[in-house]
Amino acid sequence: MADGNLNIPSARILAQHRQIATTGEYPSALADVMAERGVAVEAARVAMTHTKDLEHRLDASGTLSDAMRRHARQHYAQALAAGNDGATAVTQAVNAALGEVGEATQRQIHGVGGPRLSSNVGTSWDHGEGLRQKVQDGLTARLAQQMGLKHEPTVGREFATMQMGEMAMQMVRATGARPINHGEAIRMAVGSHSTSDFVLATQGSLENVLARGLEARTPEIERAARFTTRPDYRESFSLSLTESSTPQEVAEAGEIRYVTVDEKGEKNPVLRDFASGLAVSNKAIANDRIDLLGGVADAMLRAANVRKRIVMLEPIETNMVMRDGLAMFHADHGNLAASGGAPGVTTVGAAVKALRTQKGPFGEVLAIAPAFLIVPPDLETVAQQVVAALTPATVGEVNPWAGKLEVLVEPGLTDPAAWYIAADPARFDGLVWATKDDMTFPVVESKPGWTTLGLEFRLVWALDATFIETATWYKNPGV
Structure with missing residues (x-):
């Protein structure tokens, strides 16, 4: 499209x-x-x-x-x-x-993947695309159950309890072949060509459970980042105004003052390709080792989540350089504590004040509201204490931050002392992560094993993360 x-x-x-x-x-x-x-x-x-x-x-x-x-x-x-x-x-x-049934989700990705078989939607559920969708739906349900995820089968309910050998048998017979047993059916389904319906149904099931798993097991840091998609791998920049866009008073018969919008903001995420591979043997498929296939799915899910966490933390951990040549967290940006301190009413108050008093490039007050207190595991207890609701004995004991901030504990943060205050990404631009628009979730590709008998799977994902605004995050290096 x-x-x-x-x-x-x-x-x-x-x-x-x-x-x-x-x-x-x-x-x-x-x-x-x-x-x-x-x-x-x-x-x-x-x-x-x-x-x-x-x-x-x-x-x-x-x-x-x-x-x-x-x-x-x-x-x-x-x-x-x-x-x-x-x-x-x-x-x-x-x-x-x-009209896009069966087309490759990879077909527009630069440098990775390849074309997949394209076909039209048929009217029968007994062969072709219809049968493949039924097997994919049933196999997705089996894998999801093993991984503790939710997927209620619909068109493929009959395949949700079927052995993989029987699935292969039905799909091969639907093409007119007559295998004598499940083993031969699997060899025919897997070894004939990489675009067989059995292979596509298997990789489609893996993609489905990966998508569900990533939605259910998101890294904590993702809560403080906005998600978007990119159409390609080209470098681009966020929009900015050449002059203040605050409406100005118009005198009688006066002219309205116009401003120019252009790409002078921070760099948008620039997609990078990541990939990993795993394999399942014919013997495992023939023995209905759904646990091994589920293990492949779970390994891919863990790998995808690890990669997503690493990518999203890179701009924070490296204190990335912004377009003005300064680090993201820098005194000149007003988002770095002059001296470190552990999370507490006073230090958190200073961070919140810094966010609320941030000004834009033309001196306008941004009035940024804090939403998250982001800490490594070492600071979880003290952070929870800071924002915990109290029942004070006197007015002076009231915790001003009770119920104001949500604690995010991110185990990927490597500095055990540093902590951050961040605004709600749905209201204020800050940390942004992106995937390719046709790869919102990882893509799974497969082919017959070459050095071993079985299926080889490859997980491919294009993503990146970056800061596009300095005023919405604040760092305290801690003590």
Whole structure:
């Protein structure tokens, strides 16, 4: 699909779209897509009923994978941004998604992956795309159960308790072949070519449980960061104003003062590719070793979460250099304590004051409200004590920060003494992390094993993180 003009929206626009999503009870992920593709807030409100209808139609279709749902939402937002009415946008989105069945989610990724088999949606659940979706749904349910995740099978309920050998048998027979036993069926399903329906169903199931697992097991630091997507790997910068945008008084018959908007802000996330590989033997598949396949999924999930945590912490841990040539946390930015101290009413108060009194490039007061107290595990107890609700004996004993800040304990922070105050990323720009727009979750690729009999899986993910604003975070180096 066409990417259109995709830019990181302002925190205010993003928050407005997410509020509409909450009111309309459709996914916030769709709100993000609409904001990024330039759908006006008022247009999103008008189209709310149609947006809910899109989600209902996606839920009602068992042929749509998670990747196809994402594509449908992107098409829908693109159609709205182009001025189409809601009903037309829904129809275009669903038709476009159905037309992309079986296409590679990797097809536009630079330097990694390769094409996958493309086909049209069939009318039968007994062969082709329909059968593959049933097997994928059932296998997803089995893997999810093993990993402690939720996935209720729909079209693939009969496959949720079936042995993998029997799955391979049914899929191979659907092509007209006649294997004599499960072992031969697996060899035919796995060894014939890398785009067999059995292989695609298996990798699709792994992608599904990875997506669910990443949503359920997010790193703490992710709470303090805003998520977005990028259309490509090119360097770009956030938008900035050349002059103050505060409305000025207009004298009678006077002229309105205009400002210019251009890319003079901080650098947006620049995507980087990450990958890892694992393998499952034919013997394990034939013996219905779902635990081994689940182990592959769990290992991929852990690896993806580790990588996401590392990427999101890099701008913090390295104290990245901003566009003005200074470190992110620097006295000149007003976001670094002059002297270190442990979290306490006084030190936290100084940090909160620093955020609230931050000014923009033209001297305007930003009035940033603190939301999170971010600490390493060594400071968890004292941080919880600072924000704990108290029952004071006297007015002087009242804790001014009770209920004001949420403690985030991030084990990836390596300095045991340093701590941070951060604003709500839904309201104020700060730390941003991004994936490629067709890789919101990791992509799983597979092929027959070359040096061993079985399947080889490769996890690929493009992501990055960066600070795009210095005024919304504050660091105290501790003692």
